[in-house]
Amino acid sequence: MPSQRRVGVVGLGEMGGAIATRLTHQGVTVFGLDVDPAYRNPSPLFRRAATLAEVAEYCEFLLIAVATDEQVEQVVMGEGGWLECGPVDSSVIVHSTISPTTCKDLAEALSVDGITLIDAGMSRGSGKMVDGSLTLFTGGAPDTLDRLRPLLELYSDNIVHAGPVGAGMTLKLCNNLLLHANRLAMLEAARLAGHAGIDNQTFAAGIATSTGSSWVLQHWGSLDDGILHGGLGDHPFAVRAIRELDLAAGLVTDSKLVLDAAVTTVRRFPKILTRGWPRLADATDWLGLAATGRVVLTTRGAHSGRDHRVELQYLLDENRLIVFASNGGAHSHPDWYHNLTAHPHCTAEIGDTLHRVTVTDLPEPERTRLFERQADIDPVFHDYRAATQRIIPVLALTPTGPARIEYTR
Incomplete structure (x- = not known):
């Protein structure tokens, strides 16, 4: 991808900020937009934009990494949004974890003006995002993905094409459902072991190299300790996880399938995340x-x-x-x-x-x-x-x- 290409990034939080940093390291000019000024990027290739219209003036690609469906809709459809100011033949890449239905609706609305949209749910890889270690679960037309792949490959080393628009976000939510179900099972197993007098360190060390091991166990940290000892309250991790579980619950309900483990996770884990286990x-x-x-x-x-x-x-x-x-x-x-x-x-x-x-x-x-x-x-x-x-x-x-x-x- 030529270095003179310019990319807009809306949402410069943990994930969006890491992508913006990675792109400037790769020689891409980034126009970043966020109401929170906390993100810092000393690269001369990073420019902070004040409005979407300013981003649209220079960029043909827009990456969205805000928090909620409503925020994504505002960026795309709101007053001064991309539908209003984005150039014809531009492309929108939705990285925010949102409903697959929202992705489909926005793609349809943008297509009237010749703007394409793909959904690209994110999941961390084995390395650091600023080094390009990132899995993208993408949904969109194959020709659109082929056109955007050179850009995506600048910050992702694993691009999975799940199907049409919305399929990428569905796969992302399935991944997150499995992640949270795994964490719930791991913590309950730790509680059971603790009841028998086995401390968490011994529990984790013993299982880490055995058949019960998992990504969440291998990355056991202070957040897991917090959940075990009364919950995390309104910690950002808990807020984000609960929102992901709520979106996954919609998929479970709409599927009409008998999914006992999924139902238990989406119903029980949100309260456990914030308040710990019932007494x-x-x-x-x-x-x-x-x-x-x-x-x-x-x-x-x-x-x-x-x-x-x-x-x-x-x-x-x-x-x-x-x-x-x-x-x-x-x-x-x-x-x-x-x-x-x-x-x-x-x-x-x-x-x-x-x-x-x-x-x-x-x-x-x-x-x-x-x-x-x-x-x-x-x-x-x-x-x-x-x-x-x-x-x-x-x-x-x-x-x-x-x-x-x-x-x-």
């Missing part, structure tokens, strides 16, 4: 709970035997949590009710506390008394009752001690 409750009461709130039940399927999670509103009644099978006023009982009548033992999660509970389907007149009490607190329950001819079941959850894990086949 197993040793008490057999609900001391300290609010009078009403939300509880997450993990039930066993009446027919499938699989675990299912459902979030419900509860009412505290002395030493019992009361839940209501209102199903929004539908004419049939919710699935979780059938699960609990078939298997009346489950776990109840409130905040960071996990209880094992026994479930009782309450008879009259107690059912009516508690339903009326709930409806007085939240009048929508009057609407639920009026919308259906069925008797809405009311169930009591009584804590029976610490939670336990039951494996089903």
Whole structure:
């Protein structure tokens, strides 16, 4: 790629900044744009732009490495965005981790003005990004990728063409889902080893050269220690990982596939990242709970035997949590009710506390008394009752001690 070529980079954070630095090392003039002035590049080939219009004046390639779908959309479609000011026949390369659907929509909008777009999700290689060690999962037309490959090869040593626009980001999200699932499994194995008196250093050293090894284990660091000891709170790593898991959850849901490990990861790991593992409750009461709130039940399927999670509103009644099978006023009982009548033992999660509970389907007149009490607190329950001819079941959850894990086949 001739050195006189110019490239615009929007988003000069950890990843975008590393790409900008690598490109200037390769003799490319980079026009960088970011609201945060923290990025520094002493190369005379780096120029900080004030607007996209300034970038468009000099550049035929635009690399986007901002944080969210909304930010990418603003760069491309917003006021003063690339659709408005970008030159005809220019190319947009989306490195931001965003929804594949967003990539497709933006590519279609830009194509009307003769601008091409590919998605190029990023994953670190074995070396440093500033040395060109970077995997790119790309999605786009083959001829477009062939035209852009000389540029991409300046900062990536592994370019994977996954398919049409959106396919690169899909592969990137699959990679990240596997990464986070691997980390979750590794940390739970470390907790299990720790429970048996094996410290983290011995655990990691023993497994690193064995069949259970992985990239995350070989790169065990302070962040993993932080997750094990109460979570990371709003640390940028946790924020980014949770956003990636949310995008992966969309793929899992849309696929309609049975993906138990994926579902467990996208549902459970975000809370673990920020707050650590739930505390197993040793008490057999609900001391300290609010009078009403939300509880997450993990039930066993009446027919499938699989675990299912459902979030419900509860009412505290002395030493019992009361839940209501209102199903929004539908004419049939919710699935979780059938699960609990078939298997009346489950776990109840409130905040960071996990209880094992026994479930009782309450008879009259107690059912009516508690339903009326709930409806007085939240009048929508009057609407639920009026919308259906069925008797809405009311169930009591009584804590029976610490939670336990039951494996089903």
